[in-house]
Amino acid sequence: MVKIENLKADELISVLKLVQNTYGEFNLNEGSKKAVLNYLAVHDSKNVSELKPFFLGSTFVAKINNKLVGMIRVQWPDKIVQLFVDGNFHRKKIGTKLIKKVETEFLKKNAERIYIRASLFSIKFYKKNGFFETEKIQNYKGLKVQPMQKILDCC
Ligand SMILES: CC(C)(COP(=O)(O)OP(=O)(O)OC[C@H]1O[C@@H](n2cnc3c(N)ncnc32)[C@H](O)[C@@H]1OP(=O)(O)O)[C@@H](O)C(=O)NCCC(=O)NCCS
Secondary structure, three states, X not given: OEEEEEOOHHHHHXXXXXXXXXXXXXXXXXXXXXXXXXXXXXOOHHHHHHHHHHHOOOEEEEEEOOEEEEEEEEEOOOEEEEEEEOHHHOOOOHHHHHHHHHHHHHHHOOOOEEEEEEOHHHHHHXXXXXXXXXXXXXXXXXXXXXXXXXXXXXX
């Protein structure tokens, strides 16, 4: 069974490894070589101390039998910054569970929409979860992103 929990400080290195490995497997062709390498370098576990303030309090993890298999990081009150599910566990609705968790949390903060700069790989996933494209694909820090939104149903 999948459990969704708040990220604990001693799990951040595992999260960074998940981000690097999953990005390396599915998103490498989504920008300039320089930007992609920079994204991987930023998430290196040697940066764990510097990254702590950006992840703690704003990241949820998905676990199966205590193994970390997914993460979602937000910017309160209404933006998704990162969402990664271990490739060995794709298409098992773990990404959907992580989205639902942040939807609940955003609603508690009275958000009306969710905003995301989606990776090209994830566009179909977000559409399936009720998001729609708001603009054309954009270049964000050298990476191709699809701006998307979802309107939250509060009541
Ligand atoms: C995008 C991602 C988080 C989806 O996670 P997931 O747990 O596999 O997604 P789910 O199982 O909840 O998928 C729900 C539905 O979305 C759609 N979907 C998910 N992945 C898809 C894919 N690769 N291609 C087409 N549709 C997809 C399907 O309709 C799926 O339902 P189905 O399996 O019954 O057909 C995962 O693929 C991932 O980590 N990708 C690499 C990193 C990335 O691009 N992250 C997004 C950053 S913004």
